[in-house]
Every structure is written in C-alpha cells, then in structure tokens.
Amino acid sequence: QSALTQPASVSGSPGQSITISCTGTSSDVGSYNLVSWYQQHPGKAPKLMIYEVSKRPSGVSNRFSGSKSGNTASLTISGLQAEDEADYYCCSYAGSSTPLFGGGTKLTVL
Amino acid sequence: QLQLQESGPGLVKPSETLSLTCTVSGGSISSSSYYWGWIRQPPGKGLEWIGSIYYSGSTYYNPSLKSRVTISVDTSKNQFSLKLSSVTAADTAVYYCASNIVVVPAAFDYWGQGTLVTVSS
Numbered sequence: 269q270s271a272l273t274q275p276a277s278v279s280g281s282p283g284q285s286i287t288i289s290c291t292g293t294s295s296d297v298g299s300y301n302l303v304s305w306y307q308q309h310p311g312k313a314p315k316l317m318i319y320e321v322s323k324r325p326s327g328v329s330n331r332f333s334g335s336k337s338g339n340t341a342s343l344t345i346s347g348l349q350a351e352d353e354a355d356y357y358c359c360s361y362a363g364s365s366t367p368l369f370g371g372g373t374k375l376t377v378l
Numbered sequence: 379q380l381q382l383q384e385s386g387p388g389l390v391k392p393s394e395t396l397s398l399t400c401t402v403s404g405g406s407i408s409s410s411s412y413y414w415g416w417i418r419q420p421p422g423k424g425l426e427w428i429g430s431i432y433y434s435g436s437t438y439y440n441p442s443l444k445s446r447v448t449i450s451v452d453t454s455k456n457q458f459s460l461k462l463s464s465v466t467a468a469d470t471a472v473y474y475c476a477s478n479i480v481v482v483p484a485a486f487d488y489w490g491q492g493t494l495v496t497v498s499s
Contacts, residue, residue, distance in 0.1 A: 302485075316487050365413075368484075369417075
C-alpha cells in the first residue's frame with residue numbers, strides 16, 4: 269500500500285479559499301465514501317476535521333468542507349484565517365479494516 | 379468525552395522491543411463503538427497507521443509492519459498496548475494512540491498527545 273498523494277504545500281491569503289487534493293486508487297478513495305481529513309498544528313496531535321468525505325464533527329467550522337470525485341478527495345477551506353495555517357492529512361479506508369494516510373500538505377496563510 | 383494518554387520509555391536501543399501503553403478515560407475501552415489504534419509520525423514526516431484493536435481482542439495491522447507489531451488490550455485497566463520488535467532508527471517517531479469509530483473506518487476522533495520514542499544506542 270502506498271500513501272495517498274497530496275500536494276506538499278498550498279498557500280492563500282486571508283479571506284480566500286483554498287483546496288487540498290488527495291489522490292488514491294480504485295482500491296481506497298475510489299471504492300469507499302470513507303475519507304477523513306485532519307488538521308495538525310506544530311507539536312500538537314492531529315484533529316479530525318472531516319469524516320465520511322464531507323461530514324463535519326461537532327465544533328468544526330463550516331468553513332471546512334470536503335468532497336470526492338473518482339479516486340480524488342478534496343478539502344476546501346473558505347474564508348481563510350491565520351489560525352488555519354497547519355499541516356493537513358487525508359485518510360481513506362482501504363478495505364480489510366485498514367486506513368491509509370496521505371503524505372500531508374502544509375498550508376501557509378500569506 | 380474520551381481522553382487518551384500514551385506512556386512508555388522515550389528511548390529504546392536498536393534491535394530491542396518498543397513498548398507503549400495507552401490509558402483511556404472518560405469512557406470504556408469495552409465500548410462496541412470503537413476500535414483503538416496506534417499511529418506514528420517520524421520527525422518532520424507524515425502519519426502512518428500502525429494497527430488497531432477491538433475490545434474483544436481482534437487486531438488489524440499495517441501490512442508493512444505486521445511481522446513486528448503486537449497490539450493487546452486490558453479491559454480491566456481500560457488500557458491498550460503496542461509492542462514493536464526489532465526496532466531500528468527508522469522507528470524513531472512520535473507515537474499516538476487514538477480512538478477509531480467502528481461504523482466510520484478511518485475516522486480517528488480522539489487522540490492522545492503523542493509520545494516521542496527515539497531509537498538509539
């Protein structure tokens with residue numbers, strides 16, 4: 269199993285929207301609507317931001333949204349804020365009770 | 379809400395076995411709603427799922443680590459544990475324990491703070 273593919277970095281200005289992609293295969297992202305997204309600030313544990321492709325846990329801002337098309341999932345952050353600067357990881361179910369993480373994307377708020 | 383806390387040695391010698399324990403509070407590890415998982419992150423790198431366990435003892439491991447990993451559960455102590463054998467410098471990482479919703483695989487909703495384990499002589 270290879271890690272899901274994410275861009276190494278993305279950037280945006282405050283107030284703008286950005287999208288982070290997460291590309292897998294027909295065996296993981298393409299087969300299941302079970303993609304989650306995590307936000308990780310330096311030195312902190314990851315935080316669940318999106319699950320089941322587009323659902324938000326209680327307490328997560330509605331500026332965060334998720335979608336999927338084929339073998340690629342996406343995380344969109346609208347109304348970018350300085351506090352959104354962090355690393356973001358996608359994760360997909362890959363069958364046989366196995367989750368698979370992406371390599372991570374560093375978001376810089378300019 | 380659930381709270382998870384990792385504990386164990388921060389330094390392990392090469393070829394030895396890394397052992398960590400995760401203590402769960404705020405809920406029962408015997409809940410049918412959760413798997414309990416271990417995830418690691420080498421310094422400056424991404425997240426890697428190591429494996430998960432259900433309260434019944436059923437285990438699921440990352441195929442790339444399966445030959446060296448054992449995860450166990452102690453329901454009487456509300457804890458689950460990780461053993462990784464024959465460690466090398468490549469196993470140096472922050473190790474996290476996390477809860478994984480059974481009906482939503484790949485959704486880890488509660489995480490421990492993480493513990494850094496360094497493999498060095």
